[in-house]
Structure formats: structure tokens, C-alpha cells
Amino acid sequence: MYICNRSDSYLTNMRRDIFQAIADPTRRAILVLIAVQAITPNAIADHFDTTRQSISKHLRILSECDLLAQKQEGREIFYELKIDKMKEIDVWLDQFRKIMEERFQQLDQLLNTLKNKK
Amino acid sequence: MNLLFDFTVDRATNTIHITREFAADLDLVWDAFTKAEILDQWTAPKPWRVRTKEMDFREGGRWLYAMITPEKTHWSLAEFTEIKPKSSFSSRNSFCDENGNAISDGFSLTKNSFKAGTETTTVHIEKKFNKLSTLEMMVSGGYKEGLAAGLNNLDEYFLTLVTNK
Numbered sequence: 001m002y003i004c005n006r007s008d009s010y011l012t013n014m015r016r017d018i019f020q021a022i023a024d025p026t027r028r029a030i031l032v033l034i035a036v037q038a039i040t041p042n043a044i045a046d047h048f049d050t051t052r053q054s055i056s057k058h059l060r061i062l063s064e065c066d067l068l069a070q071k072q073e074g075r076e077i078f079y080e081l082k083i084d085k086m087k088e089i090d091v092w093l094d095q096f097r098k099i100m101e102e103r104f105q106q107l108d109q110l111l112n113t114l115k116n117k118k
Numbered sequence: 119m120n121l122l123f124d125f126t127v128d129r130a131t132n133t134i135h136i137t138r139e140f141a142a143d144l145d146l147v148w149d150a151f152t153k154a155e156i157l158d159q160w161t162a163p164k165p166w167r168v169r170t171k172e173m174d175f176r177e178g179g180r181w182l183y184a185m186i187t188p189e190k191t192h193w194s195l196a197e198f199t200e201i202k203p204k205s206s207f208s209s210r211n212s213f214c215d216e217n218g219n220a221i222s223d224g225f226s227l228t229k230n231s232f233k234a235g236t237e238t239t240t241v242h243i244e245k246k247f248n249k250l251s252t253l254e255m256m257v258s259g260g261y262k263e264g265l266a267a268g269l270n271n272l273d274e275y276f277l278t279l280v281t282n283k
Binding site: 103104 | 121123125127134136138140141142146147150156159160161162163164249
């Protein structure tokens with residue numbers, strides 16, 4: 001069962017939501033389509049072999065995770081990507097990069113010490 | 119010395135590629151990545167410490183270690199799947215309890231490759247996460263609390279300065 005925590009003040013949960021959203025390859029493909037231009041659910045479904053029902057489910061998950069904005073034009077609903085939300089993933093990856101950077105600097109110092117002991 | 123550090127992420131395959139150069143010969147760098155007494159000295163982001171409980175560096179062997187602060191202990195396991203001495207080794211990494219039993223379904227597959235240069239040794243690390251949330255767990259498990267603890271240390275340091283005035 002899919003649970004989406006919508007507590008906006010608690011950043012950690014918000015991030016977990018986004019990671020769950022992009023864990024699925026179909027949802028990642030949908031995000032790529034929406035990133036290019038605002039698009040209707042029917043136009044999205046045309047790109048996949050799966051059922052419209054399944055695409056609706058993926059769109060619902062992405063919406064619940066606050067990655068999509070909807071706009072009404074006439075009788076059609078268009079989905080747009082909320083760019084700011086996607087940036088949170090980059091923040092995580094950047095933190096990981098920093099951890100590694102710091103560890104390697106510790107190793108640099110250690111290697112220096114070990115070399116001098118030789 | 120300006121040492122190469124390259125970090126790229128392939129989101130489609132949940133894989134992180136890291137290339138880092140070290141100013142030491144291959145023998146020393148290989149030891150630093152494979153011997154517990156050296157690993158313990160550098161693999162934890164400050165102010166965390168790493169303490170090895172078991173290290174059996176051979177194919178089928180494992181490294182069971184803990185990330186420690188005065189308040190918390192996080193256990194991790196690396197199971198060695200392939201070792202080519204002084205060239206590369208691969209492991210399956212996961213979070214566990216103190217006996218090495220898995221505590222989540224998250225894991226990563228890591229391959230470390232070593233290449234000797236004239237004055238430096240280059241290490242390439244390929245880390246594939248079974249899902250992106252595992253990476254998130256890794257970051258939140260160690261770094262965020264580590265950072266908070268670091269800030270606490272800073273608070274104490276400032277307090278010492280004020281008291282000594």
C-alpha cells in the first residue's frame with residue numbers, strides 16, 4: 001500500500017515521498033514527459049503500453065507527493081512539473097557528495113601520516 | 119597537491135560514480151580501503167567514529183562495523199563478493215544489528231577499483247543502490263545526526279571560550 005505523508009512542515013517526510021515517487025520506472029518516464037511540456041493524462045497514456053487506469057494511479061501518486069501542478073484549459077486538465085520539489089533530490093545527493101568529500105580528506109591526512117611512518 | 123574528485127549520479131540506474139585520486143602508492147591506498155585498523159580511522163564523517171567488530175577480508179567474508187557517537191550506534195555490514203588483490207573488490211552493503219542481521223531491505227552494491235599512477239593512486243567507486251530511498255537512509259542515518267552533534271561540539275567550544283574569558 002502506498003502511503004504519502006503530506007506534512008509540509010516536516011522536510012524529511014516530504015523528501016521520503018519524492019524518493020518513493022521516483023522509485024518506479026514508469027513514474028520516472030512520466031516525469032520526463034511532463035518536464036518537457038504541460039501535458040494531458042490521455043497524451044501521457046498514449047506513450048505507454050499500460051492501461052489508462054494504471055497511468056492514472058501513477059499520476060495520483062505523483063500529485064500526492066506534490067510533484068505535479070494541474071491547470072484546467074477548457075475541458076482538459078494539463079499536468080505541469082513543480083521544479084522546486086525535484087530540486088530536493090539534488091539536495092540529498094549533494095549531501096552525500098559532501099560526506100564522501102569529507103571522508104576522503106580524512107584519508108588524505110591519514111595517508112600522509114602513514115607514508116611518513118614508513 | 120590538487121587531487122581529482124569526480125562525483126556523478128546516474129538516476130536511471132540509481133548508481134553513483136566516484137573517482138578520487140590519492141597522493142600515496144597503490145599498496146598503501148589498498149590497505150586503507152581493506153584493513154580494519156585503517157578503515158576505522160577515516161570512514162566516519164566527524165564527529166562520528168567507526169569501530170570494527172569483525173573483519174574477514176576474503177571472498178564470502180564480511181566487515182561488520184558500527185558508526186558511533188556518545189548517544190548513538192548504527193551498525194553496517196559489507197559482504198565481500200569478489201576480490202582481485204591490488205586491483206578491485208566488490209561488496210554488498212546494508213544496515214544491520216550488532217550481529218549483522220539485516221534491519222531493512224535497503225542495500226547497495228559497491229565496486230572499488232584501484233589504478234596506480236606515477237605519484238598517485240586513483241580509486242573508482244561504483245555504488246548502485248537497490249532504490250533511491252536507501253541512499254536517503256544512508257544520508258539521514260549518519261550525516262544529519264553527525265552534523266547536529268558537530269554543532270553541539272561547537273556550542274561546547276564556544277562555551278569554553280566564554281568561560282575562560
